[in-house]
Amino acid sequence: MSALAAVGLPRLDNFSAQITPPATVQFVGVIAIPDPGRVLSTFFAALHRSVTSDGLAEISVDVRHLTFVNSSAIRLFVDWATWVRNASPAESYVIRFRTDRRITWQRTSFSVLQSLAPKAIIIDSE
Amino acid sequence: MLRANPFQSPGNSLTALTNREVRTLVRVAWENSENAEYFYGFVSGYAKSVFTMGAADRVILASQELLENALLYSLMSKEITYELGVTATEVRVSVRNATISSRVEMLRAHLIRIQENPERTYTTELERSMSGAGRRAMLGLVRICHEANMVLSASVDGGNVTVMATCRR
Numbered sequence: 001m002s003a004l005a006a007v008g009l010p011r012l013d014n015f016s017a018q019i020t021p022p023a024t025v026q027f028v029g030v031i032a033i034p035d036p037g038r039v040l041s042t043f044f045a046a047l048h049r050s051v052t053s054d055g056l057a058e059i060s061v062d063v064r065h066l067t068f069v070n071s072s073a074i075r076l077f078v079d080w081a082t083w084v085r086n087a088s089p090a091e092s093y094v095i096r097f098r099t100d101r102r103i104t105w106q107r108t109s110f111s112v113l114q115s116l117a118p119k120a121i122i123i124d125s126e
Numbered sequence: 127m128l129r130a131n132p133f134q135s136p137g138n139s140l141t142a143l144t145n146r147e148v149r150t151l152v153r154v155a156w157e158n159s160e161n162a163e164y165f166y167g168f169v170s171g172y173a174k175s176v177f178t179m180g181a182a183d184r185v186i187l188a189s190q191e192l193l194e195n196a197l198l199y200s201l202m203s204k205e206i207t208y209e210l211g212v213t214a215t216e217v218r219v220s221v222r223n224a225t226i227s228s229r230v231e232m233l234r235a236h237l238i239r240i241q242e243n244p245e246r247t248y249t250t251e252l253e254r255s256m257s258g259a260g261r262r263a264m265l266g267l268v269r270i271c272h273e274a275n276m277v278l279s280a281s282v283d284g285g286n287v288t289v290m291a292t293c294r295r
Contacts, residue, residue: 014167032166034194070190071265078255085256104183104273112252 003050004059010043012036015066017043022054026062031073044076048083052091062098063106064126074109081113084120096122143214151176152210165208166190173210181217181295184274185210188291191266192221195289200224212295219276220290222283230280230287236264237278244272 005021015029025047031040051059084095099106107125114121143149152172154165169189173182189208196206204224211218240247248268255265267289270276276291 034197071269075255082256108273112249116253116256
C-alpha cells in the first residue's frame, strides 16, 4: 500500500477529504473553524510526507468543492507550498490544484501562491 | 444574547430606511469566546437567506475574519460583540472587542496599507507567510478588502475597538 493511501483522514464538521491513490486528493465542504491548523496541520504534513515517501512527481489536489475557507486555512495551503518549494531536489514534486474560478477565494489565493512558488504549483482552473 | 429576525428580509423594507438609518439585523455578544465557533454556521445561513448571493458571500467572509481576529486579540474575560446591519444602500459587519492602545495603532496602520492597494498587500502577506513571517490578523483583513471588496474602518471607545466592514447591498 502506498504511503498516501495510508494517511489518516481528518474529522471536521462540514469538511471532508478523500484520497484516491496513487496521487489524487479531494477536499469538499468548508473550513470555517477558528484555528483549523489544530485539526488539519498534521493531515497536510502527512500528505506532504507521503508524497515524498512514495516518490511521486506530482499530486493532484481537487479543491473545486471546497467552497469557503478562512484565512487560517489558507495558511495550510501556504505551508504546503512552502514545504514543496523548499524540498531537496530528491524530494521535490508538484502540487496540481484543480480549482473553480467562480469561487473567489480560489481565484485570488492560488494564483498568488503559484506566482510565489512557480516550480511547486500548477493550477488547473475550470 | 442573540437577536435576529430571519423572517424579515432587509430587501423588503428598503423604502423605510434612509441612507443614514442603520437597521440591526443580528446582534450577538459573548462573554465566553468559545461559543463564537457555533455562530459561524448561523451567520452563513442567515446571510444567504436575506441577501443576494454576492452580498451574502461578502458578509460571510467579513464575519468570519473579523470574529476570528477578535477571538485572537481580545483580552481575556472580555465581551466580543458582533453586529450585522443594513442601511438603504449598505451592508455593515462590525465586531467589537477589548484591546490595548498599541494594538489599535497597529491596526490603523494595517488598514491604511491594506486599502491603498489590497491586491499588492494580499500578495505581500502570502509571501510573508511563506517565509514564516506572516501576521495572523493581517491576512483576514486583506481578504475582506481584496476578495470581498469591502471597506474597512476602525473606531475606539474606551478600551474597546470596533472594526467595521461595509459594502453596497
